[in-house]
Amino acid sequence: MKFIVDQQVEDIEMPENLKLNTFLQEFHSNCPHPECSFGYYGFAFGQSPFPVPQKIQDALIASASKGAYAAVSGLPELRNAISKYNKHYFGMDVDPQRIYIGPGTKELIFNLLEILHGTVILPTPAWLGYLPQIRFLKKNYHMLPTRANRKISPSDLRKLALRLQDRQKILILNNPNNPTGLLYDKLELEEIADVCREQNICVISDEIYAQTTYDFSKFVSMGKIYPEGTFVTNGLSKSHAAGGYRLGYVIFPQHAIDLKIQFKKILATEFTAVSTPIQNAAISGFEISDEMNEYFEITRNIHKIMGEYSYDALSAIHGVKATKPDATFYLLADFNYYAPDLDAAKINTSQKLSESLIVHPYHTAIVGGDSLVLERTDFSARIAYVDYDGTKVYKNYQEQKPKTPSEKITFVENNAPKIVSGIKMIETFFESLKSGKIGESSKKHLGITT
Amino acid sequence: MKFIVDQQVEDIEMPENLKLNTFLQEFHSNCPHPECSFGYYGFAFGQSPFPVPQKIQDALIASASKGAYAAVSGLPELRNAISKYNKHYFGMDVDPQRIYIGPGTKELIFNLLEILHGTVILPTPAWLGYLPQIRFLKKNYHMLPTRANRKISPSDLRKLALRLQDRQKILILNNPNNPTGLLYDKLELEEIADVCREQNICVISDEIYAQTTYDFSKFVSMGKIYPEGTFVTNGLSKSHAAGGYRLGYVIFPQHAIDLKIQFKKILATEFTAVSTPIQNAAISGFEISDEMNEYFEITRNIHKIMGEYSYDALSAIHGVKATKPDATFYLLADFNYYAPDLDAAKINTSQKLSESLIVHPYHTAIVGGDSLVLERTDFSARIAYVDYDGTKVYKNYQEQKPKTPSEKITFVENNAPKIVSGIKMIETFFESLKSGKIGESSKKHLGITT
Numbered sequence: 085m086k087f088i089v090d091q092q093v094e095d096i097e098m099p100e101n102l103k104l105n106t107f108l109q110e111f112h113s114n115c116p117h118p119e120c121s122f123g124y125y126g127f128a129f130g131q132s133p134f135p136v137p138q139k140i141q142d143a144l145i146a147s148a149s150k151g152a153y154a155a156v157s158g159l160p161e162l163r164n165a166i167s168k169y170n171k172h173y174f175g176m177d178v179d180p181q182r183i184y185i186g187p188g189t190k191e192l193i194f195n196l197l198e199i200l201h202g203t204v205i206l207p208t209p210a211w212l213g214y215l216p217q218i219r220f221l222k223k224n225y226h227m228l229p230t231r232a233n234r235k236i237s238p239s240d241l242r243k244l245a246l247r248l249q250d251r252q253k254i255l256i257l258n259n260p261n262n263p264t265g266l267l268y269d270k271l272e273l274e275e276i277a278d279v280c281r282e283q284n285i286c287v288i289s290d291e292i293y294a295q296t297t298y299d300f301s302k303f304v305s306m307g308k309i310y311p312e313g314t315f316v317t318n319g320l321s322k323s324h325a326a327g328g329y330r331l332g333y334v335i336f337p338q339h340a341i342d343l344k345i346q347f348k349k350i351l352a353t354e355f356t357a358v359s360t361p362i363q364n365a366a367i368s369g370f371e372i373s374d375e376m377n378e379y380f381e382i383t384r385n386i387h388k389i390m391g392e393y394s395y396d397a398l399s400a401i402h403g404v405k406a407t408k409p410d411a412t413f414y415l416l417a418d419f420n421y422y423a424p425d426l427d428a429a430k431i432n433t434s435q436k437l438s439e440s441l442i443v444h445p446y447h448t449a450i451v452g453g454d455s456l457v458l459e460r461t462d463f464s465a466r467i468a469y470v471d472y473d474g475t476k477v478y479k480n481y482q483e484q485k486p487k488t489p490s491e492k493i494t495f496v497e498n499n500a501p502k503i504v505s506g507i508k509m510i511e512t513f514f515e516s517l518k519s520g521k522i523g524e525s526s527k528k529h530l531g532i533t534t
Numbered sequence: 535m536k537f538i539v540d541q542q543v544e545d546i547e548m549p550e551n552l553k554l555n556t557f558l559q560e561f562h563s564n565c566p567h568p569e570c571s572f573g574y575y576g577f578a579f580g581q582s583p584f585p586v587p588q589k590i591q592d593a594l595i596a597s598a599s600k601g602a603y604a605a606v607s608g609l610p611e612l613r614n615a616i617s618k619y620n621k622h623y624f625g626m627d628v629d630p631q632r633i634y635i636g637p638g639t640k641e642l643i644f645n646l647l648e649i650l651h652g653t654v655i656l657p658t659p660a661w662l663g664y665l666p667q668i669r670f671l672k673k674n675y676h677m678l679p680t681r682a683n684r685k686i687s688p689s690d691l692r693k694l695a696l697r698l699q700d701r702q703k704i705l706i707l708n709n710p711n712n713p714t715g716l717l718y719d720k721l722e723l724e725e726i727a728d729v730c731r732e733q734n735i736c737v738i739s740d741e742i743y744a745q746t747t748y749d750f751s752k753f754v755s756m757g758k759i760y761p762e763g764t765f766v767t768n769g770l771s772k773s774h775a776a777g778g779y780r781l782g783y784v785i786f787p788q789h790a791i792d793l794k795i796q797f798k799k800i801l802a803t804e805f806t807a808v809s810t811p812i813q814n815a816a817i818s819g820f821e822i823s824d825e826m827n828e829y830f831e832i833t834r835n836i837h838k839i840m841g842e843y844s845y846d847a848l849s850a851i852h853g854v855k856a857t858k859p860d861a862t863f864y865l866l867a868d869f870n871y872y873a874p875d876l877d878a879a880k881i882n883t884s885q886k887l888s889e890s891l892i893v894h895p896y897h898t899a900i901v902g903g904d905s906l907v908l909e910r911t912d913f914s915a916r917i918a919y920v921d922y923d924g925t926k927v928y929k930n931y932q933e934q935k936p937k938t939p940s941e942k943i944t945f946v947e948n949n950a951p952k953i954v955s956g957i958k959m960i961e962t963f964f965e966s967l968k969s970g971k972i973g974e975s976s977k978k979h980l981g982i983t984t
Contacts, residue, residue: 085731085734085762085763085787087650088650088652088702089649090648090649090651093800132601135599136598136601141599144811145594145598148586151776151777151779152777152778153581187637187780188805191805199543200537200540201539201540213803216799217803217804220803251538252537281535284535286535286537325601327602328600328809328811329810340537342537342539343537346539346544349546349547350543353546353666355637355641355805356640356780358780359780361778361779361811361812362809362812365598
């Protein structure tokens with residue numbers, strides 16, 4: 085039988101992280117140099133390297149017998165815990181009735197985009213997951229390129245909104261930001277909120293990296309600045325190193341009662357409820373405890389040390405600019421200085437740059453610009469600095485916290501040697517490029533047709 | 535801020551089981567008779583009452599540390615186990631590459647409906663979850679009312695297909711069937727498959743109750759009869775009593791390679807992957823073992839005993855007809871004999887019948903006809919016979935298996951007294967109705983405005 089597929093499905097592309105994953109798997113088994121058993125420097129995957137907190141594991145273990153369906157909106161105990169978590173960490177008063185649980189933040193953002201009418205405004209660069217959702221749902225959308233500081237310009241936002249005919253617009257705000265690692269401060273959020281109020285823009289504020297903010301006191305949720313128009317999403321994946329558990333939540337705006345009824349219908353229609361044992365496990369992750377607090381502190385400190393090292397090391401490469409991360413485990417590295425050399429080597433898209441970096445002898449995996457919703461010819465890339473054994477590094481950090489700048493560098497060298505060597509390899513690549521040693525030939529053995 | 539919701543969201547109704555759930559919760563706290571602390575006879579919820587098999591619980595416990603994202607299509611070990619499970623129990627040769635894992639069968643059916651072009655053919659009565667999905671996705675659809683035997687008539691299917699203009703049609707086959715408990719035999723499936731081949735109909739065969747088939751040797755999967763055009767869905771929810779775990783799978787038709795690529799994109803776009811610990815736990819549930827085999831046997835035998843009792847007891851009520859279940863834990867009871875009396879009592883829709891049965895002193899929860907995609911005035915209802923303590927009953931059955939018909943009745947009386955009394959209460963209700971004792975007044979104290 086020949087099957088006919090609906091058009092909007094064919095129109096979307098595989099999310100780029102998964103394309104890359106496939107690419108790396110194929111590459112891994114195909115490296116034509118048998119002497120080379122190295123694998124690759126993993127700057128591509130956005131996964132926390134740390135162990136799932138023991139408290140969460142214990143709670144999952146205690147919940148294995150819970151085979152009954154949970155309520156559509158989520159377990160009341162979990163919604164309560166999340167409400168208190170938001171109060172404690174983010175200073176927000178959130179009625180548990182405003183909280184809905186989903187199998188990951190991604191699905192909840194998809195569900196929000198399903199119900200909310202209007203044109204989507206997507207600031208770029210952006211996380212690679214939003215655009216396939218927007219395209220699949222056939223929503224109108226507009227990019228909003230950020231300025232040199234890699235942040236949304238309120239006046240650009242206003243200008244764009246004025247051009248749109250929709251009564252309602254939807255801004256996707258990702259704060260702290262993937263891929264830049266940057267944090268919006270209170271004033272910046274207030275300026276964005278002013279435009280949103282004026283232009284009837286509701287905000288999906290993806291704050292999945294909130295808890296990773298290095299100087300945690302600086303994090304401010306858009307849900308606090310613009311409570312009447314913001315949907316805040318967050319979950320276990322990044323702060324609790326449990327992406328594989330698949331649990332996220334969304335906080336609805338104040339007073340959005342009708343909308344909540346609509347949303348609940350969608351959850352009931354699409355997935356019924358999130359796994360009951362997983363929800364029970366998550367309660368422990370969101371409850372306030374010394375154990376979790378220590379976990380957040382240690383992990384964000386390690387991310388900060390790795391981030392500062394990576395920023396410094398990349399910035400030290402001639403011609404390379406990078407965002408200095410305030411949070412997350414990413415930064416955005418800008419290699420456009422090498423555009424003429426890349427063009428000369430027939431590497432004329434960011435995709436080709438990623439492919440050229442992954443092949444022998446560089447073996448370096450990055451997420452290239454067009455996967456971040458940048459122009460195909462923008463040679464910027466997301467660098468994730470998590471390629472180390474998180475369990476071991478966590479223990480080492482607990483045993484001896486590095487304090488001085490030189491102790492921190494030593495800590496990275498001892499604990500994350502692949503980050504150190506990987507960044508050196510990026511430097512080597514651009515040096516070879518500059519000296520004309522890189523061209524089309526380096527990619528041939530991979531069988532890449534571009 | 536006033537939010538604008540997309541139209542197709544407002545057009546769908548809350549799935550009926552969840553509406554009923556809300557209704558029962560409200561009712562429960564509102565019964566105006568303070569002396570009445572009974573609760574209700576629960577014939578409405580379709581949830582297996584048994585404990586999650588120990589093997590699955592143990593595997594979940596052993597997997598609590600697995601916080602990493604799983605592959606989009608599912609863990610290879612799980613897909614292998616499901617492949618072998620299908621070979622062992624259903625005699626099907628399924629390449630693991632044809633299997634995709636989702637957070638429940640419901641989401642996978644939704645995802646299939648998202649990608650497959652064409653008009654949906656929905657035989658009725660039907661499980662209450664399909665229609666909200668179809669409506670939300672704005673798909674064209676046609677009901678296909680079953681005949682007196684409550685099964686799809688191949689010639690009716692052909693007639694309907696001939697009227698449809700689509701190049702591709704999608705039949706939703708639910709076998710064994712919820713709400714009737716009936717099983718399609720091989721010949722019946724072959725006749726349906728013939729029409730499907732002829733009319734270019736692909737089949738979503740929801741076989742979530744396959745393993746509950748009382749005479750298990752009689753179950754035949756549509757995936758075996760019509761392998762080139764059938765998507766088989768199944769999961770942990772019913773056979774493994776782990777609906778709350780949220781794990782289902784779909785087997786793609788043979789040779790549907792392009793389609794699989796499209797499908798994987800959708801999974802990656804909407805939910806990334808199913809919870810890693812849950813997937814690991816599921817492996818144990820699908821692996822062939824004496825323990826699981828015994829579990830399937832015992833649970834299906836208990837369902838059979840409860841089903842036979844319920845069928846006999848309901849059929850013994852004057853005027854009531856019921857389907858005799860071959861599988862599942864449901865049957866369809868037909869109360870249309872009482873239509874004139876119901877009408878006289880101003881109970882003129884199936885919804886009103888459900889509401890009249892739930893109030894004091896009847897306290898009996900059923901799923902009425904229009905929740906099963908029947909006419910609003912069809913006084914048929916789904917009766918789920920699972921209102922007992924599954925853990926206790928499982929043990930009692932293990933200790934002493936009832937063999938003779940009278941031992942089986944005693945088993946039900948001892949182990950499921952609420953089923954016994956609940957069916958008597960249904961009888962009492964219709965007796966009262968017949969003698970004119972039931973009218974609008976009986977519902978007033980609930981504040982139901984109809």
